[in-house]
Amino acid sequence: MKIFTSVKRFNEPLHLESGRMLSSYEVAYETYGELNNDKSNVIVVTHALSGSCHAAGYYDGDRKPGYWDNLIGDGKPIDTQKYFVIATSNIGSCFGSTGPMSLAEDGKPYRFRFPVLTISDIVKAQKNLINSLGIKKVKAIIGGSMGGMQALCYAIEYPDFANMIIPLATTAYTRPWAIAFNKVVIEAIRNDPDFKDGYYNPKDIAKNGLKGLAVGRMAGHISYLSKDSMQSKFGRSYVEQDGLYELFGRFQVERYLEYNGYNFPHNFDPLSYLYIVKTINIFNAARGKDKLEDALGHIKSKLHLLSFSGDILFYPCEMQEIKDLMDKIGNGDLCSYEMIDSSYGHDAFLVEVDKFGDKIVAMLEGNYGK
Amino acid sequence: MKIFTSVKRFNEPLHLESGRMLSSYEVAYETYGELNNDKSNVIVVTHALSGSCHAAGYYDGDRKPGYWDNLIGDGKPIDTQKYFVIATSNIGSCFGSTGPMSLAEDGKPYRFRFPVLTISDIVKAQKNLINSLGIKKVKAIIGGSMGGMQALCYAIEYPDFANMIIPLATTAYTRPWAIAFNKVVIEAIRNDPDFKDGYYNPKDIAKNGLKGLAVGRMAGHISYLSKDSMQSKFGRSYVEQDGLYELFGRFQVERYLEYNGYNFPHNFDPLSYLYIVKTINIFNAARGKDKLEDALGHIKSKLHLLSFSGDILFYPCEMQEIKDLMDKIGNGDLCSYEMIDSSYGHDAFLVEVDKFGDKIVAMLEGNYGK
Numbered sequence: 001m002k003i004f005t006s007v008k009r010f011n012e013p014l015h016l017e018s019g020r021m022l023s024s025y026e027v028a029y030e031t032y033g034e035l036n037n038d039k040s041n042v043i044v045v046t047h048a049l050s051g052s053c054h055a056a057g058y059y060d061g062d063r064k065p066g067y068w069d070n071l072i073g074d075g076k077p078i079d080t081q082k083y084f085v086i087a088t089s090n091i092g093s094c095f096g097s098t099g100p101m102s103l104a105e106d107g108k109p110y111r112f113r114f115p116v117l118t119i120s121d122i123v124k125a126q127k128n129l130i131n132s133l134g135i136k137k138v139k140a141i142i143g144g145s146m147g148g149m150q151a152l153c154y155a156i157e158y159p160d161f162a163n164m165i166i167p168l169a170t171t172a173y174t175r176p177w178a179i180a181f182n183k184v185v186i187e188a189i190r191n192d193p194d195f196k197d198g199y200y201n202p203k204d205i206a207k208n209g210l211k212g213l214a215v216g217r218m219a220g221h222i223s224y225l226s227k228d229s230m231q232s233k234f235g236r237s238y239v240e241q242d243g244l245y246e247l248f249g250r251f252q253v254e255r256y257l258e259y260n261g262y263n264f265p266h267n268f269d270p271l272s273y274l275y276i277v278k279t280i281n282i283f284n285a286a287r288g289k290d291k292l293e294d295a296l297g298h299i300k301s302k303l304h305l306l307s308f309s310g311d312i313l314f315y316p317c318e319m320q321e322i323k324d325l326m327d328k329i330g331n332g333d334l335c336s337y338e339m340i341d342s343s344y345g346h347d348a349f350l351v352e353v354d355k356f357g358d359k360i361v362a363m364l365e366g367n368y369g370k
Numbered sequence: 371m372k373i374f375t376s377v378k379r380f381n382e383p384l385h386l387e388s389g390r391m392l393s394s395y396e397v398a399y400e401t402y403g404e405l406n407n408d409k410s411n412v413i414v415v416t417h418a419l420s421g422s423c424h425a426a427g428y429y430d431g432d433r434k435p436g437y438w439d440n441l442i443g444d445g446k447p448i449d450t451q452k453y454f455v456i457a458t459s460n461i462g463s464c465f466g467s468t469g470p471m472s473l474a475e476d477g478k479p480y481r482f483r484f485p486v487l488t489i490s491d492i493v494k495a496q497k498n499l500i501n502s503l504g505i506k507k508v509k510a511i512i513g514g515s516m517g518g519m520q521a522l523c524y525a526i527e528y529p530d531f532a533n534m535i536i537p538l539a540t541t542a543y544t545r546p547w548a549i550a551f552n553k554v555v556i557e558a559i560r561n562d563p564d565f566k567d568g569y570y571n572p573k574d575i576a577k578n579g580l581k582g583l584a585v586g587r588m589a590g591h592i593s594y595l596s597k598d599s600m601q602s603k604f605g606r607s608y609v610e611q612d613g614l615y616e617l618f619g620r621f622q623v624e625r626y627l628e629y630n631g632y633n634f635p636h637n638f639d640p641l642s643y644l645y646i647v648k649t650i651n652i653f654n655a656a657r658g659k660d661k662l663e664d665a666l667g668h669i670k671s672k673l674h675l676l677s678f679s680g681d682i683l684f685y686p687c688e689m690q691e692i693k694d695l696m697d698k699i700g701n702g703d704l705c706s707y708e709m710i711d712s713s714y715g716h717d718a719f720l721v722e723v724d725k726f727g728d729k730i731v732a733m734l735e736g737n738y739g740k
Binding site for chain 2: 177251
């Protein structure tokens with residue numbers, strides 16, 4: 001599978017839900033596979049908090065592939081020998097699309113002058129990119145977690161754009177426990193003196209990391225796992241070289257959190273992180289409507305919802321609620337809901353593709369549930 | 371109800387499970403009610419992470435009473451007109467008993483020279499205090515969370531000491547998810563420059579707080595609540611004066627975490643916090659035995675286990691396991707287990723006394739389950 005990477009610049013303004021705008025912006029993207037003649041084989045992949053347009057395949061020399069490489073590729077569930085896959089980096093993030101550390105018109109990074117974005121804003125920029133490739137309609141949009149919020153947003157706000165929407169491990173509006181986990185990282189970043197109240201040198205962060213973001217990310221990891229996955233991954237195993245009676249002796253679960261926490265900020269911009277968790281926190285598919293039903297009533301695409309039984313960040317009941325409301329408003333025939341049995345936790349949508357890959361295949365081929 | 375407060379000094383060494391010792395130590399304690407003539411009305415109350423010997427009643431001028439004031443007092447479930455209640459401050463903590471900021475023999479605070487303590491060590495010091503009051507046997511020992519670990523430890527290690535043991539919202543060994551939550555606070559404290567690698571001036575912390583401990587405590591609060599209690603307490607309510615599109619605009623759940631997080635370190639020593647979470651992390655009632663059954667086989671007291679259905683820190687299944695093993699080894703008649711229906715989360719053992727107070731009364735009167 002060949003990776004095509006590019007960045008598209010838009011020199012017209014992007015008007016945002018907040019009433020602010022970006023006077024110009026860039027969207028980084030990757031594509032895999034070939035667009036067919038009637039442009040009917042397009043699949044858009046939307047990414048989660050820490051993701052990027054690098055959804056699949058290996059960059060030269062990399063040991064790790066894109067985040068959904070087990071799902072997307074030649075002969076994989078999203079088969080790049082059949083489909084033309086487009087993955088963008090969300091605006092607001094730090095992987096090539098315009099974000100808080102991009103240069104504003106005065107040639108200096110936006111930093112806090114960057115506007116708060118909503119999922120709708122991200123989707124709008126993303127759709128502009130897709131349209132700019134000459135694509136007016138797509139076969140499917142698929143994404144997990146924050147990517148699922150984007151998929152849902154397409155379904156509601158652009159009802160004619162996609163034949164099919166497949167959100168995984170997500171919600172129609174962010175609940176207080178998810179906001180609480182995000183609060184830990186917000187405060188941890190802001191309190192870190194190396195954050196310098198947002199006026200850090202990004203080279204310093206890339207080199208030294210940022211402990212506040214690391215600690216906040218550790219809290220995040222708790223929400224990405226589950227009691228069962230932690231039990232089976234770590235149990236009460238102790239780090240061999242550490243002493244049980246040393247104050248800072250560590251259990252294996254602690255080493256895991258240290259490793260994943262402290263490595264993360266070398267590759268992720270802290271201001272982007274703050275802006276993204278804000279976007280997640282304020283996500284509400286019902287915003288501007290009296291109730292969620294009114295928003296869901298706009299949907300015309302096939303909507304296939306997949307949740308994971310062990311997800312403690314976006315609980316299965318949150319997706320069940322969408323299905324129930326679709327049924328209630330008479331849109332039930334457009335909508336399927338399935339809970340995948342998994343003890344892994346939220347990250348199952350990334351890790352346990354073997355449990356739902358065949359379902360994605362069936363959805364894309366139009367014979368899911370038949 | 372009158373509060374009697376005192377501190378008892380022990381000038382003999384306390385030998386610790388780690389192989390280290392405290393050459394002398396102090397235990398602060400409170401008592402409520404009167405010891406009867408045959409000393410048969412003693413109830414020992416053991417406290418949780420952030421608790422102290424101040425279990426009930428008001429200090430002069432205080433607006434808030436002791437942490438279990440809804441459970442303990444004249445005419446309350448643990449009726450101080452009937453019972454003589456003893457509550458100690460755990461060694462290792464920062465409320466009058468010997469802890470890491472106490473002065474070592476050289477007249478300087480121990481700080482990191484303080485030994486890592488186990489639940490057994492804490493219980494040993496506590497039992498020495500009780501014995502020093504001329505009490506050789508008690509009617510009941512009751513405690514929740516880390517207090518429940520102590521209660522369980524009494525049952526196993528001092529089988530003839532208490533007629534009855536009542537652990538609430540606890541576990542026989544700390545699981546990785548609880549260790550993970552504790553990891554966030556450990557790293558947040560250590561990374562805070564104001565912690566000064568443990569060589570802070572405690573007056574500065576009392577005055578200024580410690581942001582690292584505050585952030586870690588926020589993560590802790592997530593584990594003390596539940597999705598349902600967060601939903602009903604906060605939902606998606608927003609702080610009125612804050613803007614939805616302000617980067618640092620806050621939901622009510624965020625304000626709650628800020629309030630509880632940032633206030634906490636003014637009244638809690640960070641080194642104590644590190645030592646206590648270490649004690650919790652390494653708690654394992656089966657240590658030194660081949661398996662938990664072997665430890666539970668020592669029990670001779672009546673053991674009444676209470677869990678809370680919404681507890682995500684110490685899940686009900688953890689206490690169910692104790693009951694199952696007690697049954698398995700033929701000790702089932704000594705042991706009851708009941709899960710209290712509560713959506714509050716872990717802190718239900720403190721907050722929802724109305725749901726289990728009558729059960730405590732029945733246990734103490736010997737007619738629980740009859």
